[in-house]
Amino acid sequence: MTVASNSREPQQERSRRTRERLLRSTIDALAADGWSAATVAAVAERAGVSRGAAQHHFPTREALITAALEQVFDDLTAASDSEIAGPDEPMSSARVLAAVRRIVDVYTGTEFKAALQVWAAAASDPALRKLILPLEAKFARAAHQRTMAAMGVSPDDEKGFRLVQATLDFARGLGLADTLTDDSARRALVVDTWCEQLAVALGVDEAA
Amino acid sequence: MTVASNSREPQQERSRRTRERLLRSTIDALAADGWSAATVAAVAERAGVSRGAAQHHFPTREALITAALEQVFDDLTAASDSEIAGPDEPMSSARVLAAVRRIVDVYTGTEFKAALQVWAAAASDPALRKLILPLEAKFARAAHQRTMAAMGVSPDDEKGFRLVQATLDFARGLGLADTLTDDSARRALVVDTWCEQLAVALGVDEAA
Numbered sequence: 499m500t501v502a503s504n505s506r507e508p509q510q511e512r513s514r515r516t517r518e519r520l521l522r523s524t525i526d527a528l529a530a531d532g533w534s535a536a537t538v539a540a541v542a543e544r545a546g547v548s549r550g551a552a553q554h555h556f557p558t559r560e561a562l563i564t565a566a567l568e569q570v571f572d573d574l575t576a577a578s579d580s581e582i583a584g585p586d587e588p589m590s591s592a593r594v595l596a597a598v599r600r601i602v603d604v605y606t607g608t609e610f611k612a613a614l615q616v617w618a619a620a621a622s623d624p625a626l627r628k629l630i631l632p633l634e635a636k637f638a639r640a641a642h643q644r645t646m647a648a649m650g651v652s653p654d655d656e657k658g659f660r661l662v663q664a665t666l667d668f669a670r671g672l673g674l675a676d677t678l679t680d681d682s683a684r685r686a687l688v689v690d691t692w693c694e695q696l697a698v699a700l701g702v703d704e705a706a
Numbered sequence: 707m708t709v710a711s712n713s714r715e716p717q718q719e720r721s722r723r724t725r726e727r728l729l730r731s732t733i734d735a736l737a738a739d740g741w742s743a744a745t746v747a748a749v750a751e752r753a754g755v756s757r758g759a760a761q762h763h764f765p766t767r768e769a770l771i772t773a774a775l776e777q778v779f780d781d782l783t784a785a786s787d788s789e790i791a792g793p794d795e796p797m798s799s800a801r802v803l804a805a806v807r808r809i810v811d812v813y814t815g816t817e818f819k820a821a822l823q824v825w826a827a828a829a830s831d832p833a834l835r836k837l838i839l840p841l842e843a844k845f846a847r848a849a850h851q852r853t854m855a856a857m858g859v860s861p862d863d864e865k866g867f868r869l870v871q872a873t874l875d876f877a878r879g880l881g882l883a884d885t886l887t888d889d890s891a892r893r894a895l896v897v898d899t900w901c902e903q904l905a906v907a908l909g910v911d912e913a914a
Contacts, residue, residue, distance in 0.1 A: 502892075509840055529748070529829075530830065531830045532711060532826065532827065532829060532830030532831070533826070534742075535830065558892055572877055611829065612890045614826060614829070614882075615826055615829070615830075617826075617882070617885055617886060618741070618822060618823055618825075618826035618885075619740065620886055621737075621740060621819065621822070621823070621885050621886065622738065622740030622743065622823075627886055628816070630886075630888065631886060634886065651875065657899065660895060660899035661899060661903070663892070663896045663899075664876060664896050664899055664903075665898045666879070667876050667879035667880050667883060668872060668875050668879055669878040669879065670802065670878075670879030670882050670883065671874070671875035671876055671878030671879030671880070671881075671882070672875050672879070673879075673882075674822075674825070674878050674879070675878065675882075676827060677825055677826075677829050678828055678829065678835055678838075678839060678842065679839065681906075683707060687868055687871075688868055688872045688875060691865065691868035691869060691871075692869075692872045695869070695903055695904075695906075695907045696903075698758045698782075698903075698906070698907075699903045699906070
């Protein structure tokens, strides 16, 4: 029993690692080579996993894609949780700027570029759209809630609620602008300009 | 001579109309059915044009796609020119709101959804990217310049320049949010919030 149980552990661990490698390769394949490159067979090859093992974990492309998006969203949400300032810290323009920069980093990262490929494919694929809409809604809620908390905006502040929504739309637009070219120099200036304004709007600073 | 010249006219006119129909069908195919649906053969069928005639106008898919994007950008730019308020009119929050709504309409329209499919494809296709980057840069410049003019922001106003850039990024993000669901109800509230803040930032209104 002890031996069997010991030998089962590494196998579960191996299986977990294989799954993770496949999900990571799915994100990389989507971001680098686009939607058509992210099939179970191509991702298995990219991950150095046999096609049979890949299909054991993900029998269909849809299962692979949705699991990869779930993983991305969970990772991003967990990362932001660990970075949110204490709720008792006062609001400040530095805190607003840090929160905006963090969410802009999310929307200009590899994960967003991968998600964009899935969105574009889902725009003309109702079955795929049905699978990813709940994931996307869950992520949008989490991103909004965490950005509110990171800035120190009260959940009851209706204007703050809308301003954070606008900020997420802004960040999404910056993500799209970064898809075809490196937009980082322009982006830094535009982010600073919006953050100054946002701090004023949230009542953190006096108008310049 | 007169007869020959007269009979050439309708043929040129027919050819121009066929070209327009093909370009319109390309936009519709991209927006409704995605990148993979926008081939010369599929677009010809959609437009009710023979494959041979379509290939006469557009020998390659790349030629068809870039011509369709050029047409879209020219149409959008011409439409915005006709709507810009006189340069001597004073800035006002109503003028800012109208300009933002107009550019948000552009980024949430069928043309943007079509362009998004091309962007997503170009992200992993260097040859396509090289073709559409100049078009995209030209459109971004025109959209920025016209939105500045529509709001009445002086070309020398550096803060205004950045705020209009941020507004275009915001509009692009709203366009992306509208890809998978009808986001119009949420969007109306967020646009109003953005515009209130933008008017304050541009010095049009007193802070609320």
